[in-house]
Amino acid sequence: MSPAPGRTPWPQEAMGLVVGFALLALLPLALGDAYSRHVLIMAFIYGVVASNWDLSLGYGGVFNFGHLALFGIGVYAYGLLTKLAGLDPWLALVASGFAAVLAAAVVTIPILRLKGIYIILVTFGFAQLVMQVILSQSELTGGTQGMVRIPSLTIGEHNMIRDGKLAYFYIALGLLAASTVFLRVLVRSRLGASIVALRDNEEYAVSRGISLARQRLITLAASAFFTGVAGAFYAAYQRNASVDVFGMSLGTIILSMVLLGGTSTIYGAILASFVLTVFSEVMADFGPWRPMITALVIIVVMLVYPTGLAGLLRAGWGAAMRQVSTRPRG
Structure with a gap:
């Protein structure tokens, strides 16, 4: 099957992904200090959250302002499962992703028939409700003081605290790679095409047999899993959980990454996460x-x-290709 006009063939995109993440994997060779690795680890985490938000906001057209609550749910789910339930940190990491998916399914129910500002209000209210529940259960969650000394991830006998954040770097990079591949495969599939069809012309898409409720549920649930896992990893890395993860400050930063990178690209949000974090x-x-x-x-x-950094790169690449094609030969 030939690719859609303007779309990079999948083999070329896959090769670009492999090369891109291979280059990122080599960065510790150039950055030997723990602080530089910490900055990149945070950029990886933000990249996961922002790119998954782009799935629901950019591709799905769902103004889900409760997306950051899914990240916070991952943070607290990991803390509760490891510190109070004694679950293995790696199992808690995955379980936190499913906890975020369950929360996304719950918030989908009241917004199935809503549009625009009403979706924003409901999802924002959902985020505030989750935060209030966490604050009210202070005997479990620590309330305003948060949770401290949360168990970290372990790899056999390797000391992840004294390796200059090298292990955390590669775990975060692997998380970003898995999330990116998942998102790109999804948006390039028939399911992804139906999600975009609902965004562009809801009435026509529904008349063609696409279920609004089903697609909206899939979109929010798909954007939730790796967001929850990123929250769990953040808790394991920082070894604490705080209600600050539900605050407007972090939400503004992540939303800025989505918009600056360019919506409906996935890659743009990841690129913007690096640019804004480092900047x-x-x-x-x-x-x-x-x-x-x-x-x-x-x-x-x-x-x-207006199309963000992704549009800037496309314009630059197009100009370079035109320059090459018009250059005299011989």
């Missing part, structure tokens, strides 16, 4: 000016290229 660290010396400078950069990019 924020570079601007650390500017103190309170840092968020204002970052916001200004985002505004400028969005004004010049």
Whole structure:
């Protein structure tokens, strides 16, 4: 089957994924200090959350402002399962992903027939409800104090605390790779095409036999699993859980990554997670000016290229190819 116009053939995209993640795997050879690896680990985590948000927001057209609550559910599910239930950290990592999927299924029910601002209100209210439940169960969750000394991941006898964050780097990279492959396979499938069809013309798609309820449930559930796993990994890496993960500050950062990268791309959100995370660290010396400078950069990019960084790269690549094709030969 020939690819759709403008779509990269799957073998070429797969090769690009392999090369891209192979290059990322070589970064520890150039970055020997633990701090640089920490910045990249956080970029990987943000990349997972932002790219999965792009699935529901960009491809599905569902204004799910409760997406970050799925990340927070992963954080607390991991903490409760490992610290209170004594479950193996690796099993808790996967179980946290399924806990987020279950939460996504629950929030899907009240938004099946809603549109626009009403979906935003319901999903935002869901996030606030989850946070209030966590605060009210302080004997289990620690309330406003959060949970501390959460068990970390282990690999045999290897000491992951004293290896300069090398093991955590590769686990986070593997998580990002698995999430990206899953998302790209999904959006390129017939299921992905039906999700986009509902976004672009809901009435026509429904008239052609596509179930709105089923597709919306699949979209939110699919975007939840790796988001929950990322939250669990974040808890294992930081060894604490706090209700700050439900706050507007983190939500604004992740949403900025989705919009700056360019919606309906997956890759754009991942690229933006690297750019914003690294840029924020570079601007650390500017103190309170840092968020204002970052916001200004985002505004400028969005004004010049409304399609985000992904659109900027496509435009640059297209210009380079035209330059090559028009260059005199001989």
